[in-house]
Amino acid sequence: MELDMTRIPEHIAIILDGNGRWAKERHRPRVYGHRHGAFNLRDIAKYANSIGVKYMTVYCFSTENWKRPDDEVNYLMNMPVRYFKKFFDTLVTKTNIRYKVLGRRDRIPAALLKTLEDMEEASKDKTGLTLSLCIDYGSYDEITTAVKKIATDVKNGKIEPEDITPAMIEDNLFTKGYPKLDLLIRTSGECRISNFLLWQLGYSELYFTDTYFPDFNEEKLKEAIIDFQNRNRRFGGLNK
Secondary structure, three states, rough: OOOOOOOOOOEEEOOOHHHHHHHHHOOOHHHHHHHHHHHHHHHHHHHHHHOOOOOOOOEEEEHHHHHHHHHHHHHHHHHHHHHHHHHHHHHHHHOOOOEEEEEOOOOOHHHHHHHHHHHHHHHHHOOOEEEEEEEOOHHHHHHHHHHHHHHHHHOOOOOOHOOOOOHHOOOOOOOOOOOOOOEEEOOOOOOOOOHHHOOOOOOOOEOOOOOOHHHHHHOOOOOHHHHHHOOOOHHHHOOO
């Protein structure tokens, strides 16, 4: 089947899972899988941009991932610095992709944070795909932070409790200004949400695949989008 180019999802999210297991099957260290996952993300982001996807939000490192072995965490905090610097021209200068970083920034090492913010700044005027990298991100943390901001405004008399609306909550999330999430993909055969975009995925379609992320190529993404296009989305109502 071919894509219906008139029904491309505007906002896709991906839980990038299976890098470590992909490497283990090849008798390589887990970091080998993370490296290949980074290259694969570059390729599928370019493909998504080429078919008209406007937003792609990817789960790179969760608030819980700090519990992983020190050598793996250190690699994940340092590899992107080398990767983005080496391929800056390919990733930013020669593409129409805009980069955003979602999540806490107070615990990200200074060198990585500067690299990510440099990418945000250099790509801020791009008009194609917005690729959001969720790093030290957790939905519980995001929603709690939003509630605290709103509670502070109530305490300071800026708003009344009855003024609080879903739209106000959305305006205090990391994804403020983003369109509704259409499609959430998780690779590697796991069928969990894992504290990712819990508010945003309220009416999104869910797609789970056994494919490990380093092998989740353009064709696999195309298959997921075709599956999405064959869904009957009712948003709580009935289709006529």
